[in-house]
Amino acid sequence: MSHVVGIDLGTTNSLVAYVRNGVPQVIRDQSGDALVPSVVSIGEEGTVFVGREAQRRLITAPDRSVYSIKRFMGRGVEDVLSEASMLPFRVGGEAGGVVRVGVGGREFTPPEISAFVLKELKHRAEEFFREQGEFDFEVDRAVITVPAYFNDAQRTATRDAGRIAGLEVLRIINEPTAAALAYGLDKKNRGTIAVYDLGGGTFDISILKVEDGVFQVLSTNGDTHLGGDDIDHLLMRLVLDEIAHVARATAETVQTIRKAVIQAKLDLSEHDSTEIIVEPSADLPNGHRRRMTRAEFESLIAPLVERTLGPVRQALADAGLEPGDIDEAVLVGGSTRLPLVRRKVAELFGKTPHTELNPDEVVALGAALQADILISGRREMLLLDVTPLSLGIETMGGVTSKIIVRNSTIPASGREMFTTGVDNQTAVDVHVLQGERELATDCRSLAQFKLRGIPPMPAGLPRIEVRFQIDANGILSVAARELRTGIEQTIEVKPSYGLTDGEVERMLIESFEHAEADFEARLLIEERNEAESVIHATEKSLRHPDFEQVAQADLKPGEVERIRAALAQLKQAMPSTDREAIHARTHELNHATQHLAEVMMNRSVREALAGKNVTDV
């Protein structure tokens, strides 16, 4: 039986988790690291790097690397241009259409970039199951989390990313709800929970009631453009202003500064003051250093933290609750490590929030639990989530008419009657919107479609019932019927900021075509890692204080020269992408140093026996 996993597809980092014997666990790499940086970088030959390797390439090849793509999921060009200035990659696309990012001579939509990250997680999980000795280690189904406040287009884009990555997306669930599930608060408590989730790019607040194992979301609110990235941007602007007189803000400089301010931000959660250390680069030969106290940092970011409180109050009001009614508050997301955030949340609810589970991992754990519920049919727990935004249609005069109100438990359905305005009219245009505002232009446009095939009748006589269904993923589908004739209408939904099914199919096929190149890229990385460790070991021996003595006493004439030559050859081959050459030269160096290694080993054994400590060798 192939495997199912839970995936937290984050703005900054992504994780994969699974359930064994009812217990959720995150899947780590060999070094124990669970986080895969949500960074994708395109190599010169079109190979795709994901995760740590891509993150390194942010400094060395910033114009070929993409990060924080989650902020662009399901959005239009006009939504994101303002923040694109801080990003090294090119952001484009048609006005009124989906965003496209240009990297390495290719254009990608955000779901395609996210699909690279998902494929990496899929691969990581498959490697893990293979190592566990599973015969069928394939991972083909997943529950993927999204911010609770994601709209229909953003959810659909996430589901599309899963499909492009070759995953059957069992369910899209909301991050705060997943976190509540992972905390298992149903076991200890019956009560009202507030989940405050401040991640890399998004903020969510969800208010839940837990009883009899049912996690019922009462209300949710948030800001899909508020998170750690915004804190980084504030600090980056500060540094950029300070160095404006000495350096141009090239992509490389901006990324070097970004790395420095992120480190300083992390330090300031632990210490009262730190130094922002920008490493020297071509445009900034002397680098840049600057002290920052926690007080200075907190006064800088206070307005951002304050912005989270508006949605919190709205969610409480929508649930009909006061802050004092909350029994438990839970913190989720890396940005909740900030002491200022913890203080503000504790202050608001008048109690210390839960932080026992790693805020980076808790969402993936919840997603894995939900995946397990779906495939096992176990019924101890049930998530009842809500739709975060009202769904409506545009009516006469550009006014929004609400069909499903926000915070309705999903799945939810609604219907609306339409008729014709002129005699023998056979088609009606429908514009579907999401949002709380009165005017259609202030709401999010989800889709436009034409109701066709209406039987010719006098104006106003046809009665067309349009049914809207929001499923348990929070994703909308539409069906229509003319009630007088019973004829089902054909609906062509043109998503405003999404991909058509045809486009997703094409991307899926393309990803198979690139799969070979991507596989090559992985092999290349593994080969380089192997080569690096051989180079490192050889250089260590050559630098050893006893080396000259050993060479004189134990090595054959010309052997040292052969080692040095092989080392130089391999180092020369390293930057190339010729995997075979790196492999051959690694093998040669290994071979050339074999005798030396034996000699050094024997020597250390002799010395150990002579009472000399091995670590001294």
Place this chain on the structure above:
Amino acid sequence: MTDPIPVRPVAALECRTCGAGAPVDEHFCPQCSRILALGRHGDYFSFLGLPRKLTIAAHDLERRFRELSRQFHPDYFYNAAPTERLASLERSSYLNDAYRTLRNPVSRIEHLLAIEGLPAAKSEEGTAKVPPALLEEVFALNEELDEIRELRESGGEPAALGARLDAARRPIDRKREEHERQLQELAARWDVQEQAPASEKRATLEALRERLLERNYINNLLATIDREVASLQVQ
């Protein structure tokens, strides 16, 4: 929004799995125990197994909602046949609608009126014409508001105008409280009228509808006063 969704015009359901007939209030086939497709359903009350009464204990409604959610939710039909998955989706959507509607006392009354065959008391209707019972208050308020607006535009003292708005609000607030009381009385009357003659039940429903329309109108008046208060604060 509050009307039950008409799906198929049949009084009884037919199980799409085994073909057995089932009463309209059943959720699962009595013969093969598969989830039933949602037919033309009676109403939200009977769907939740509640009598058609306006007094509902909140904890009882919540418990029924949770129990039925545990029976219908699409999470538990992920591996089921497509017809069952669709049935689960439809039943869950209907349940969620029923719960949301009955939880709120006003939408509960609106739903009762709809299933008892009275025309909907939509909020837009409330603004069309002044309900006779409110004529006096509306007349006085409009006069006062006109005067306050004029004074505001000619630079009147905001504090004094605010006090006048407060005073103008008081009779409307009183009227609203009176209406809430009347709605509660009528709801209680409906709940004991099960055996009463049709004409008496009809009279209660008509009165409920009348009160709802007036209530909408009163809420609109209060909103108007709030807007006026807001424009004073802007100045």
